[in-house]
Amino acid sequence: MTEHQELELHTLPLKYQDEPLYMQLYLHLREGILAGDIKAGERLPSKRRLADDLKISQNTVIRAYQHLVDEGYVKALERSGYYVEELSLLYRPVETTSLSPPAQGEKESSKILYDFAYGGVDPKALPLKELQRAYRKVIGESQLELSRMPHEQGHEKLRLELSHYLFRARGFKAEPEQIILGSGTDYLMNLLFEILPEDALYAIEDPGFPRIAEALKQRKRRYKCLSLDQSGVCLSDLEKSQATILAVTPSHQFPTALIYPVNRRTELLQWAEESGRYLIEDDYDSEFKYATRPIPPLKSMDQKDKVIYLGSFSKSFSPAMRVSYLVLPKSLIHAYQNKQVLFPCPVPVLTQLVMAELIASGEFSRHLNRMRLLYKKKREVLVQELSKAKDYCAIEGADAGLHLVLRLKRARADHFAEKAAQAGIICYPMSDYSIQAELGERLILGYAQIDLAELEAASQALIKLLREI
Amino acid sequence: MTEHQELELHTLPLKYQDEPLYMQLYLHLREGILAGDIKAGERLPSKRRLADDLKISQNTVIRAYQHLVDEGYVKALERSGYYVEELSLLYRPVETTSLSPPAQGEKESSKILYDFAYGGVDPKALPLKELQRAYRKVIGESQLELSRMPHEQGHEKLRLELSHYLFRARGFKAEPEQIILGSGTDYLMNLLFEILPEDALYAIEDPGFPRIAEALKQRKRRYKCLSLDQSGVCLSDLEKSQATILAVTPSHQFPTALIYPVNRRTELLQWAEESGRYLIEDDYDSEFKYATRPIPPLKSMDQKDKVIYLGSFSKSFSPAMRVSYLVLPKSLIHAYQNKQVLFPCPVPVLTQLVMAELIASGEFSRHLNRMRLLYKKKREVLVQELSKAKDYCAIEGADAGLHLVLRLKRARADHFAEKAAQAGIICYPMSDYSIQAELGERLILGYAQIDLAELEAASQALIKLLREI
Numbered sequence: 001m002t003e004h005q006e007l008e009l010h011t012l013p014l015k016y017q018d019e020p021l022y023m024q025l026y027l028h029l030r031e032g033i034l035a036g037d038i039k040a041g042e043r044l045p046s047k048r049r050l051a052d053d054l055k056i057s058q059n060t061v062i063r064a065y066q067h068l069v070d071e072g073y074v075k076a077l078e079r080s081g082y083y084v085e086e087l088s089l090l091y092r093p094v095e096t097t098s099l100s101p102p103a104q105g106e107k108e109s110s111k112i113l114y115d116f117a118y119g120g121v122d123p124k125a126l127p128l129k130e131l132q133r134a135y136r137k138v139i140g141e142s143q144l145e146l147s148r149m150p151h152e153q154g155h156e157k158l159r160l161e162l163s164h165y166l167f168r169a170r171g172f173k174a175e176p177e178q179i180i181l182g183s184g185t186d187y188l189m190n191l192l193f194e195i196l197p198e199d200a201l202y203a204i205e206d207p208g209f210p211r212i213a214e215a216l217k218q219r220k221r222r223y224k225c226l227s228l229d230q231s232g233v234c235l236s237d238l239e240k241s242q243a244t245i246l247a248v249t250p251s252h253q254f255p256t257a258l259i260y261p262v263n264r265r266t267e268l269l270q271w272a273e274e275s276g277r278y279l280i281e282d283d284y285d286s287e288f289k290y291a292t293r294p295i296p297p298l299k300s301m302d303q304k305d306k307v308i309y310l311g312s313f314s315k316s317f318s319p320a321m322r323v324s325y326l327v328l329p330k331s332l333i334h335a336y337q338n339k340q341v342l343f344p345c346p347v348p349v350l351t352q353l354v355m356a357e358l359i360a361s362g363e364f365s366r367h368l369n370r371m372r373l374l375y376k377k378k379r380e381v382l383v384q385e386l387s388k389a390k391d392y393c394a395i396e397g398a399d400a401g402l403h404l405v406l407r408l409k410r411a412r413a414d415h416f417a418e419k420a421a422q423a424g425i426i427c428y429p430m431s432d433y434s435i436q437a438e439l440g441e442r443l444i445l446g447y448a449q450i451d452l453a454e455l456e457a458a459s460q461a462l463i464k465l466l467r468e469i
Numbered sequence: 470m471t472e473h474q475e476l477e478l479h480t481l482p483l484k485y486q487d488e489p490l491y492m493q494l495y496l497h498l499r500e501g502i503l504a505g506d507i508k509a510g511e512r513l514p515s516k517r518r519l520a521d522d523l524k525i526s527q528n529t530v531i532r533a534y535q536h537l538v539d540e541g542y543v544k545a546l547e548r549s550g551y552y553v554e555e556l557s558l559l560y561r562p563v564e565t566t567s568l569s570p571p572a573q574g575e576k577e578s579s580k581i582l583y584d585f586a587y588g589g590v591d592p593k594a595l596p597l598k599e600l601q602r603a604y605r606k607v608i609g610e611s612q613l614e615l616s617r618m619p620h621e622q623g624h625e626k627l628r629l630e631l632s633h634y635l636f637r638a639r640g641f642k643a644e645p646e647q648i649i650l651g652s653g654t655d656y657l658m659n660l661l662f663e664i665l666p667e668d669a670l671y672a673i674e675d676p677g678f679p680r681i682a683e684a685l686k687q688r689k690r691r692y693k694c695l696s697l698d699q700s701g702v703c704l705s706d707l708e709k710s711q712a713t714i715l716a717v718t719p720s721h722q723f724p725t726a727l728i729y730p731v732n733r734r735t736e737l738l739q740w741a742e743e744s745g746r747y748l749i750e751d752d753y754d755s756e757f758k759y760a761t762r763p764i765p766p767l768k769s770m771d772q773k774d775k776v777i778y779l780g781s782f783s784k785s786f787s788p789a790m791r792v793s794y795l796v797l798p799k800s801l802i803h804a805y806q807n808k809q810v811l812f813p814c815p816v817p818v819l820t821q822l823v824m825a826e827l828i829a830s831g832e833f834s835r836h837l838n839r840m841r842l843l844y845k846k847k848r849e850v851l852v853q854e855l856s857k858a859k860d861y862c863a864i865e866g867a868d869a870g871l872h873l874v875l876r877l878k879r880a881r882a883d884h885f886a887e888k889a890a891q892a893g894i895i896c897y898p899m900s901d902y903s904i905q906a907e908l909g910e911r912l913i914l915g916y917a918q919i920d921l922a923e924l925e926a927a928s929q930a931l932i933k934l935l936r937e938i
Contacts, residue, residue, distance in 0.1 A: 005831050008838075010756075013640035013769035014731070028640065037636035120617030128608050128615075135604040139597050146597075146789045147918065148589030167506035171482035171497065183652050183815030190659075194687055211812065218663055220689055262483070287479075300482035320615045320818035343680065346652030349789035351817050362474050369477075449616065 006043045007084075010053055021056055025064035033073050033084055044074065044082040113424035114458035118403035118446025121318050125374055130363045131354070138353040145353065150345040154181025154325070158356040162325055165359055166311070170286065172300040174309070178333060180326040183346040185282060185310055186211055188326045189247075191343075192280065192308065193219050195328075195335050196245060203243035205233060206435040207255055212247065213435050225435045228253065232260040235267045246272070247280040250298055254284065255433045255444050257397025257405045265298055272306040278329070280308045285315040285401040287368055290376055305329040313355060315402055315448075316368055323347055323355055375402060378447045378455055385459030392466040402448040405430065411469045413443045420465050427462070475512045476553075479522055490525055494533035502542050502553055513543065513551040582893035583927035587872035587915025590787050594843055599832045600823070607822040614822065619814045623650025623794070627825040631794060634828055635780070639755065641769040643778070643796040649805070652791045652815040654751060654779055655680055658716075660812075661749065661777065661795070662688050664804050665714060672712035674702060675904040676724055681716065682904050694904045697722065701729040704736045715741070716749040719767055723753065724902045724913050726866025726874045734767055741775040747798070749777045754784040754870040756837055759845055774798040782824060784871055784917075785837055792816055792824055844871060847916045847924055854928030861935040871917040874899065880938045882912045889934050896931070 009029075016024040032038035044050070044065065051058040065082050068074040074082050139146070145155070153159065159176035166174050182188040189212055198221070204212055206225035216223045224241045226233045232253060238246060246268065250260035260268075272279045281298045299309040312324035328336060345352075358364040383398050386406065398404035406427075408416060413429035420427055430442035450458050478498075485493040501507035513519070513534065520527040534551050537543040543551050608615070614624070622628065628645035635643050651657040658681055667690070673681055675694035685692045693710045695702045701722060707715060715737065719729035729737075741748045750767045768778040781793035797805060814821075827833040852867050855875065867873035875896075877885060882898035889896055899911035919927050 008637055008834050010638050010758075011640040011765045011769065013765050015770060015772065031642070032636055035636070035642060037633045037642070117617070123612045123616035126612060126615055128612065131615075132605050132608045135608070136601050139601045139604070143592045143595060143597065146595055146600075146787055147592035148586070149788045150791070164506045167501050167504070168477055169479050171480040173500070173504060173506070183656075183817075184813060186812045187652075187656075187815055214808075219687075289479075296480045296482050300480070301484060303484065318615055319618045319813075322619070322813075322815055322817045339683075343655045344653060344788075344791075346656055346791055346815050348652075348791045348817060348820050351820065365477050 007038055007045055008053075009045060009050060012054060022060045022063035022067070025054075025056070025060065026067045029064065029068060030071075030073055033068075038084055040084050040086040042084045043080075044084070046081060111424055112426060114450055114454065114461060115426040116428065116445040116447065116458070116462075117426065117449050118428065118444055119319060120446075120449045121315065121402070122371070122374060122448050122451075124451065125371060126318060127363060127367050130358070130367075134354045134357045134361070134363070135350070138350060138357055142349070142353055145349050150347070150349045150352065152344050153177075153179065154345045154347060155349060155352040155356065158352045158359075159325075161356045161359040162311075165364075166309075166327070170283070170300060170311075171296045172302070172309075174299075174327040178328050178330065180328065180336070181345055181347050181352060182324050182326065183322045184314070185209075185284065185312060185324050186215065187346060188310060188324055189280075190215055190219070192326070193221055194339060195332055196278065197276070200245045201241070201243045203233070203238055203241050203246045204435075205248060205253065206437045207430060207433040207439055208247075208249070208435065209254065210433060210435055225437075227437055228256060228258065230258065231264040232258060233268070234264075235271060238268070238271060244276050245278045245280065247282065248298075249282045249284065251283050251286040251295070252288075252397070252401040254282075255403075255405065255430050256442075257399075257401060257403065259295065259397070259400060262295060265295070265301065269298060269301055269304075269306070273304050278306055278308055278332075280310065282310045284310070284312050286311075287316040288372060288375055288402060289400045290379060290398070299327065302329075305331060308332070316371075317355070317358075317364065321351060321355065323351060374452065375448065378450070378452055379404070381452070381455045382445065382447050382459050385456060385463065389463045389466055392463070396442075403444055403446040406443040406445055408441045408443060408466070411466070412440050414440070416466070416469060417443065419469060420462070423461070423465060425458070425461055425465065474508075474510075476507055476514055477522075478514060478519060481523060491529045491532035491536070494523075494525070494529065495536045498533065498537060499540075499542055502537075507553055509553050509555040511553045512549075513553070515550060580893055581895060583919055583923065583930060584895040585897065585914040585916065585927070585931075586895065586918050587897065587913055588788060589915075589918045590784065590871070591840070591843060591917050591920075593920065594836075594840060595787060596832060596836050599827070599836075603823045603826045603830070603832070604819070607819060607826055611818070611822055614818050619816070619818045619821065621813050622646075622648065623814045623816060624818060624821040624825065627821045627828075628794075630825045630828040631780075634833075635778075635796070639752070639769060639780075640765045641771070641778075643768075647797050647799065647802060649795040649797065650814055650816050650821060651793050651795065653783070654678075654753065654781060654793050655684065656815060657779060657793055657795045658749075659684055659688070662690055663808060664797075664801060665747065666745070669714045670710070670712045672702070672707060672710050672715045673904070674717060674722065675906045676899060676902040676908055677716075677718070677904065678723065679902060679904055694906075696906055697725060697727065699727065700733040701727060702737070703733075704740060707737070707740060713745050714747045714749065716751065717767075718751045718753065720752050720755040720764070721866070721870040723751075724872075724874065724899050725911075726868075726870060726872065728764065728866070728869060731764060734764070734770065738767060738770055738773075738775070742773050747775055747777055747801075749779065751779045753779070753781050755780075756785040757841060757844055757871060758869045759848060759867070768796065771798075774800060777801070785840075786824075786827075786833065790820060790824065792820060843921065844917065847919070847921055848873070850921070850924045851914070851916050851928050854925060854932065858932045858935055861932070865911075872913055872915040875912040875914055877910045877912060877935070880935070881909045883909070885935070885938060886912065888938060889931070892930070892934060894927070894930055894934065 012024050016027045047058045047061045050061050069076055075085055076082050159179040162179055163174050163176050202223035203226050206227055226237045283297050299307045309327035313321050386395055394407045396405040417427050417429050428444040430439045430444050481493050485496045516527045516530045519530050538545055544554055545551050628648040631648055632643050632645050671692035672695050695706050752766050768776045778796035782790050855864055863876045865874040886896050886898045897913040899908045899913050
């Protein structure tokens with residue numbers, strides 16, 4: 001902020017309407033100064049300017065200003081104007097305390113030694129210079145696009161780049177017309193619930209994302225929770241449920257981290273072939289596979305066009321970008337376009353064009369390759385350290401993604417997480433993601449956000465605590 | 470794109486699974502080359518690299534590559550690698566034609582002379598340099614914030630700046646804790662429908678935003694449409710409707726452009742004082758007032774904390790940013806926080822921090838002042854020209870905002886708009902915004918997107934057409 005910013009004032013509240021005009025202005029300015037909305041050192045608008053903006057007389061402004069000067073809120077400097085006084089001695093505005101709980105990874109940092117959060121990416125590895133360059137370039141060349149509403153499905157450029165990317169990275173062909181951009185998976189799931197038939201019966205994974213169940217509930221859609229065997233949702237449960245739509249995370253089930261094997265995938269695809277059925281495939285962290293040959297997504301095996309594919313840049317780039325996308329089967333494009341009124345795409349045009357630029361320039365791909373190496377190393381360190389405490393815990397599902405699951409052998413996960421938090425180590429009980437399932441002994445450990453250099457110490461600190469409990 | 474970008478391939482689709490592995494790879498690459506997803510001049514990954522990425526043997530890769538070379542899709546350059554051939558003679562990928570109708574302002578520009586679109590801002594007036602600078606600064610200093618999920622209500626910095634801004638610009642005090650950021654008004658309205666009691670009966674303006682009616686319908690909320698007299702929604706209709714929540718655009722009713730007078734506002738506020746009732750005030754373009762003394766928003770008169778305030782940067786900065794915000798009454802903050810699962814804020818952190826930076830640095834305010842002058846001039850030109858055709862049309866509601874309403878005296882608006890479109894002039898019949906109301910003779914004319922230098926000619930062209938019909 002510049003030293004002597006000039007205050008702008010474009011309206012007078014009506015709450016002082018029984019007072020004369022000069023008094024209304026005085027009271028309003030005084031309130032702003034006392035509350036800190038008008039800051040010490042700021043210059044009040046010139047009399048002429050304010051009279052013009054508020055459509056009142058200059059005399060009214062002069063009277064109000066004089067009142068503020070008389071009471072010491074403001075000082076008049078000759079040939080310069082009126083400036084708000086430093087009020088430190090008179091009054092200190094109360095620091096507003098947050099009413100909301102701290103978001104994940106935002107807890108008081110002074111007490112936290114290590115946070116095994118799984119919602120973020122490695123902060124030090126973000127290509128900031130390239131991001132600056134991409135924003136600079138795109139802002140310079142997109143004047144027109146920056147001045148109007150985005151296309152409701154998202155900008156053509158990004159949908160085209162995504163179409164190429166999906167072919168290369170995930171092995172299937174999606175036309176730009178099938179792609180819809182959204183602000184996060186939640187947004188797109190909600191959109192899907194509007195596109196799909198109202199009387200559909202949804203089946204969702206348990207454990208899974210409770211937010212999905214919540215959204216279904218709020219939209220008054222019917223759903224059933226299906227538990228998982230070691231290969232994911234099983235066909236007999238699915239058939240018993242009578243569901244018509246199944247939502248799954250086959251590449252790396254969240255949160256259990258299991259990978260659906262090919263046979264299970266084929267079974268589910270066959271199930272979906274029946275008329276009116278669909279599979280929703282949430283491929284949220286598919287970019288990261290460490291062990292075996294990568295299993296292609298359901299969508300690439302989808303001969304009958306029954307898979308709705310959800311992808312995201314949250315893991316592959318950053319969750320702070322809030323860009324995810326939907327690939328609709330061709331049979332659903334009309335249902336989408338026939339929605340009586342289409343909502344404009346919620347992703348800022350600039351964000352869309354920057355992501356397109358990063359893909360087109362190859363920067364996204366270079367970044368992903370660096371991240372694959374980095375996360376692979378992190379995973380190795382973590383697995384190596386945790387393997388030293390086999391009596392206390394077992395590792396599950398460390399073959400993909402940016403988190404693994406730790407099954408505790410001698411403690412309940414929620415008790416342990418509480419204890420660990422007191423020692424400055426934050427880890428996450430899987431039971432937070434259970435809708436009905438019993439998961440008392442499992443912890444989710446994310447390793448994207450902890451620095452590689454610190455991960456060994458972090459793992460050792462965790463094990464030390466495990467041994468103490 | 471660099472001349473010789475190296476292709477990345479991270480998965481093989483299962484659709485060729487009955488073929489031997491080398492054939493799967495060959496078929497997949499060939500498909501990508503033919504479809505244009507793999508482009509001429511691109512280098513295929515090195516044999517070692519691809520074998521490693523796909524967990525197959527190098528011999529398999531060699532066989533597949535050789536096959537592609539043999540058939541002319543790829544050429545091998547010694548000591549350099551395999552490059553995709555230019556296929557112009559063999560094949561030209563079909564240009565995908567859009568399945569979706571062109572978005573507003575995106576119609577084939579070759580035929581359009583003037584577009585009186587009302588959804589955008591003046592493209593030439595956007596402060597691109599300052600925007601570049603803000604992104605550069607924010608990216609440089611926000612490493613940590615860029616690596617993780619945003620706070621569900623939005624970043625504290627922007628909520629704090631908004632709190633100051635609202636006091637100065639709109640004359641009321643909103644604590645950062647009361648502010649929730651969202652991607653556009655639609656998003657926030659949908660959020661509100663979840664926060665407010667399920668059995669609420671909504672009253673909405675007709676004409677108004679049909680998307681709101683649609684969203685209410687989809688969420689199975691009850692609503693009634695209220696017609697407008699010359700001062701907006703009237704109290705007797707409202708009482709008769711038995712509604713508990715009223716959504717209005719009092720600063721500049723959309724689309725009729727009328728401004729609710731103070732008396733009507735006071736009546737509505739008194740109505741809302743009864744327990745269980747709320748007013749939703751959508752203040753979407755309040756930054757632009759041209760004629761009389763600015764009327765403060767309902768929220769600034771809201772002694773009983775019954776007004777839910779919706780603001781947006783769509784008109785004051787650009788709709789391409791997709792940033793809007795909600796100010797919740799304190800009594801509703803708990804209802805918001807008690808929603809079983811909170812959705813993460815859909816606005817990218819970077820966009821939030823850049824808006825905060827623009828407000829804090831004073832750039833937003835300087836931009837607004839420039840825009841007030843610019844749009845005032847545009848409005849004057851338009852009003853002056855249209856006034857010359859009083860026999861054919863009458864101007865309504867030109868005192869605020871970025872659009873005015875033209876009542877046609879000798880033609881139906883939809884017929885005229887169709888005729889005008891044939892002559893390359895795009896204008897918008899208000900009937901698109903009618904839910905039940907009859908508005909056959911009214912046109913919406915936005916003047917933000919047409920260049921000031923062209924507006925006179927645009928208005929004259931419009932009048933010429935009016936006289937011909």
